[in-house]
Every structure is written in structure tokens, then in C-alpha cells.
Amino acid sequence: MSKAIELLTRMHAVRSVTIGSRGRSNLTGDVILAVFAQVQHKQPLGMDLLMAKYVHDAPAVDRIIDVMPNWLNDESFRRKDLALALSCIALDVFCDKPVASQKRQLAALWRNHSDQAKRSNRLIKGWQIKIKQLQRDVDICGMQAAEERLLSVINELEVLVINERRRIDEYARSQSLKSVTCPRCSGTGLMQSGKCSSCDGRGLFSPSADNIRQHLRHIGLGRVSDKLWDSELRPWLDNCLSRMHIESNEAVKLLSDKLYKESAS
Ligand SMILES: [Zn+2]
Structure with a gap:
């Protein structure tokens, strides 16, 4: 858990953690843990998403996967099974995992x-x-x-x-x-001779919508027609990703506010 704290606090560049001019010079592990617990309580999904993305926390991933079927409750999809599979792939994309x-x-x-x-x-x-x-x-x-x-x-x-x-x-x-960074160009997208041909100059292997569509076929869920993809699945993928970004951003905001308040008190 201490590694998680270090990573998350570093990730959000909470400068107040080390500012010593006024207030507490350092936030202790206990205080940070308490703040994490508060945010987990207030923004469970957002916090789980952060834990899944940055510290590969398996229980957090399980909780997210448990809650995702509820997202489909109000949707009138023809293929809810594909939409659900797509939610899980969206989680991988959010966590920067390649297909x-x-x-x-x-x-x-x-x-x-x-x-x-x-x-x-x-x-x-x-x-x-x-x-x-x-x-x-x-x-x-x-x-x-x-x-x-x-x-x-x-x-x-x-x-x-x-x-x-x-x-x-x-x-x-x-x-x-572990990583989507191209090992050939170390994520720069460049080689001495010009563009890195392995990652096509992108530096990363983050899945595109086409990769994801192919992946659905790959995991045995069958070929997806253009109509189904365009009308139902592609928008749902975007919807899931937006939701994940919004929820995690809210958690980051709350986390930063609370840590700042603690360090200033
Ligand atoms: Zn490359």
C-alpha cells in the first residue's frame, strides 16, 4: 500500500505533500491512507479506476467489473453481451493495456x-x-x-x-x-533513420477502435457488422471511456483537495 500512496501522490503532483513553508511539512502515511479511504467512500468507482490504472490493484479491477453490468440497465442494445464485453475492453484501454x-x-x-x-x-x-x-x-x-x-x-x-x-x-x-510503450524507440516514435516503423511513429501500442473491433472477433464473440458497430458498439465504447475518465478525474480532484487541506492544516 505504501507504494500505492507514493505513486498516486507523485502521479497527481500534489506539491503540498512536500511544501514546508507553512502547515505540516509532510503528510504522514496514516493521513494519506485516511484521505484515500474517504475518497474511496465518496467516489468508489473513480478511486477504483485510479487504483486499477496506476497500481494494477486486482480487487479494484474486480469491483469495477462487478459494477459494469449495471451501466447497461437503461440501454436498449440488441447485443448486450457484446456491449458488456466492450465495457471490459474499455477498462483495459483506460488502464493503457494493449489488446x-x-x-x-x-x-x-x-x-x-x-x-x-x-x-x-x-x-x-x-x-x-x-x-x-x-x-x-x-x-x-x-x-x-x-x-x-x-x-x-x-x-x-x-x-x-x-x-x-x-x-x-x-x-x-x-x-x-506491463506497458504499451514501443520497446524499439522507447516511446519516442523516432529512430535515427526517421519514424519508428514498428509503432508507425506513435510510440505506443494503445488500442485503436479497429484493434478493439478485431479483438472482439478474436475472443470468440464473432464478427461485428458495420451497422452494429457504428450504431451501437462504437458509441458505447466511447461512452464507457468518457465515463471512466470523468469518474477518475472527479476522484483525482477530491484526492488533491483533501490532501491539500490536510497539508495546510
Ligand atoms: Zn516505436
Whole structure:
């Protein structure tokens, strides 16, 4: 929880937290926690959205998902199931999480362009060169005992290669889930030669409406007709996102006001 406080207070740049000229010079953890609890009580959805977005708080995500079906109560949608699925995707978009196809794209970029991947590839290349040399030695080796020794060294190196590949795949996969920033240009959208071709100069892999529409098909909810998408689903996606931004902004405002008041008292 202390990390959450640090992140949230930093995120909102609540300068009063460290202003020491008057009032309290520092807000203690207890005071900040109490303010969080008050805001959680007054703006539960907004606060949960902030916790989901900035500190990946799983219970907050669960609470949001529980409340989202109620948003559909007053709607007369033909496909409430799709609208509900879309609400969950909107939450991912709000939390800056890429959709599945983008996650795969991101993982491939982490696998090829991150510093870790480059180091791994250098290691693997070194081992592969050694393996080739040893294999040549095996070919010209006349003694069985020596040959067996060489083969066992080759075997050990091959295990190293397999493990290193597995390690970097796992690393790329976990990085792709953490951030939407393009690993190739580090989010700048630029390369030395000009625009970054991996993210098309955008720096980010945040899902577009088209990505989301494809994603609906991807998760087995079927192809969505243009008519249904334009008349019902696309507006609902925008509606969900606006609601999330408004609610979270309200919570930020309340949080900032209360923290400011506490620091000035
Ligand atoms: Zn890029």
C-alpha cells in the first residue's frame, strides 16, 4: 500500500505533500491512507479506476467489473453481451493495456530490440559458435573417451542456449503485459533513420477502435457488422471511456483537495 500512496501522490503532483513553508511539512502515511479511504467512500468507482490504472490493484479491477453490468440497465442494445464485453475492453484501454494482438506484437519487439534481448542474443551466438567448433573437433577426434567428453560439453552448451531462449521469451512476454510503450524507440516514435516503423511513429501500442473491433472477433464473440458497430458498439465504447475518465478525474480532484487541506492544516 505504501507504494500505492507514493505513486498516486507523485502521479497527481500534489506539491503540498512536500511544501514546508507553512502547515505540516509532510503528510504522514496514516493521513494519506485516511484521505484515500474517504475518497474511496465518496467516489468508489473513480478511486477504483485510479487504483486499477496506476497500481494494477486486482480487487479494484474486480469491483469495477462487478459494477459494469449495471451501466447497461437503461440501454436498449440488441447485443448486450457484446456491449458488456466492450465495457471490459474499455477498462483495459483506460488502464493503457494493449489488446491480445498488440501484446503479441509487443512481445516480438521486446524479444528482438530490448537491451536484455540483445545481450541474450550475443550470449546465444557465442555458445553456438563454440558448439560448432566443438563439433568440428568431434569430427576429427579419433579417441572415443575424448569424443564423449566433447559431446557432453556440446550438450551442456545446448542446454544453456535452450534455457536462455526460454528466459528471454518469458521476459518479452512479461514486459509486453506491463506497458504499451514501443520497446524499439522507447516511446519516442523516432529512430535515427526517421519514424519508428514498428509503432508507425506513435510510440505506443494503445488500442485503436479497429484493434478493439478485431479483438472482439478474436475472443470468440464473432464478427461485428458495420451497422452494429457504428450504431451501437462504437458509441458505447466511447461512452464507457468518457465515463471512466470523468469518474477518475472527479476522484483525482477530491484526492488533491483533501490532501491539500490536510497539508495546510
Ligand atoms: Zn516505436
